[in-house]
Amino acid sequence: MQPGRPILFRNATVLSMDPAIGVLEGGDVLVRGERIEQVGRELPAPDDAEVIDATGGILMPGMIDTHRHMWQTALRGFGADWTLTQYFVFYYLNWGKIFRPEDIHAGNLLSAIESLDAGVTTTLDWSHGLQTVEHGDAAVEALRSVPGRFVLAYGNLLGAPWEWSNSADFRSFVDRNFGSRDDMLGLQMAFDVTGEAAFPEKGAFEAARELDLRVTTHAGVWGATTDESIRLMWEHGFMTPGVTYVHASTLSPDSYQRIAASGGSVSIATESEQSAGQGYPTSWQLRKYGIPASLSMDTSVWWSGDLFSAMRATLSADRSREHLEAQTGSETVVHNQLRAEHVVEWATMGGARALGLDDVIGSLTPGKKADIVLVKNDRSPTMFPILHPYGHIVFQAGRGDVHTVLVNGKVVKYQHELVGIDLAKARSAVTATVEYAQREIGPQEWHSCMNPEIQQTDVIPNPYTYSDYQGEGVAVKSDS
Structure with a gap:
């Protein structure tokens, strides 16, 4: 496809995720430059347009992952049989310190490519392997080299956040890499609140406020972060709409009420919570308290890197909990409260809101940036008939059905093949990291x-x- 020309998706089932537009059967979407120009039916094609036949496919906004430790993708699948304790022992106590800047670069590079291939057009890199600003520079370089949309959430699992966030090196890093901000690569701060009465994390929150940065934090993780963490944040005035609480699986009603009242959001990583032991996936709690949600995959050192898995796992876990609660009281669930449409919304607009980008991405709305995914696979017997499009995305489709991906109006995947991406370079870099780690x-x-x-x-x-x-x-x- 020739760059710079308008792109017209023709005759798709359009999941706009915009209430004013809804679902369009036989719908078209016209992209000009970086933005969505029109959404409708039988749109006239500009003379110079590239027309993509989307018949038999579902057109949707690019998916958004709000919590992924991208650097750990270099050891993909290594921790498949770990518990959360074994994860902590490996990275926090024993081996996290061995990762060099080039290893951070390798993991980020592969993870960024993996995101685009799966239709995840925006990924928040919960980058807690940044022992030095040189590690941070390597993370930024990798993300900028891939044509996706990313947010670097800067963290350091081996350092005290109130120290590194106020260091001259970190401030220089911010000025050097984020002196002028754009929506292709954002910056947040990533750190956890231990619940110590002295609240040493106050200095990190103050740094985030001074730098006008959002904060993402692991909260409500069994045995690690508790209600005390939430209480301290609340009493010191650091619970704001700009905070994302990751997992939030083992909190009290009071803590959920504080999150709801402050306008914060929760990133649900269901595969992680089910397998590692942070607590039961929290969607069933968030619905009770009206807390906004987004979805995430956590880390490919354990799990997959695509949000089809996240949507499917989240809907299944929520319904399983509803049935369990009802059957404990000798009752039967006759109406599902969480629907397929809801988890698709969490994977798109929910993520955009959590990142403060809901006026930029997250829906197929004219004027928004053109982050678009076409799910279509004429070779697959599971891609027809499409009767319930939200349910089809959640329970039938997968990353192998991602036909076309646009980020910021640029085609990065077409006809199931990545475009302009050097996968061999990523493979070589990751191979070197694995050999070094071994x-x-x-x-x-x-x-x-x-x-x-x-x-x-x-x-x-x-x-x-x-x-x-x-x-x-x-x-x-x-007889015996």
Whole structure:
């Protein structure tokens, strides 16, 4: 496709995520430059337009991931069998310190490409591997080299946030990389609140306020961040609409009320919460208190990097909790409260609101930036019929069905192939990081970290023992 020409998507099922437009069957979307110009039916094609036949496909806004530790993608899948404790031991206590700036760059590069391939056009990089500003520079360089939309949430898991956020090096980093701000690469601060009575994190919040930066923080994580963290933030006046609370799975009603009252939002990472143990995925709580939500994948050191998985897991976990609560009281759920449309909204407009970009992206609205995903796969038997388009996105489609991706009006994926992206370069960089990590950690420790020991548990004796069989597939109880 020739760059610079208008692009017309023709004859799609359009999920605009704009209440004023709704769902359009047989809809068209015209993109000119960086922006969406028109949404409607049978739009006239400009003479120089590139026309993309979207028949049989679903056109939707680019998805938005509000919490991903992108640097950890260099060790993709390494922690598949970890608990949260094993994650903390590996990165926080033992091996997080070995990652060099070039390793941060490699992980970010691969993760950024992975996002675009899956139709995630905006990703917040919860970048807590930035031990030095050189690590931060490497993270920025990687994100700027990929034609996606990103937010760097600067963090340092090995440093005190009230110290690094007020250091001359960090202030120089901000001036150097974010002296002029744009919506293609934003900046936030990423740190957690321990709940210590002295509230040392106050200095970090003050730095964020001085620099006019949003804050993203892991909250309500079982055994790590508690209601005390929320109370301290509230009493010191740092709970604002510019704070995103990641997970928020194990908080009290009072803490949820404070988040709701302050206008903050929660990033739900359901696959992570279900598997690692932060607490039960919190969508069922957020609905009670009217707290805005967005979705995230957390880290590819464990899980996938696409929001199809996040939407599916979140809807399933929410409904599972509803059934469990009802059946505990000998009742039956007859109406699902959380619908497919809701989780698609969280994956698009919910993410845009959490990042303060809802007037820029998140819906197919004329005038907004053209971050657009076409889900279409004529080779797939699961892509027809499309009867319930929201349900189709959540339960039927997947990253392999992402046909075309636009970011800021630029085609970055077309006909299922990435455009203008050097995947070989990312593979080479990640290979070098893996080889380096293996040498530093050592073969025995590498194997034991990747394959943590299974603790033996007692097996309940089964009184129904069978030793003799009569006839094919028929069991007879032994006389003994």
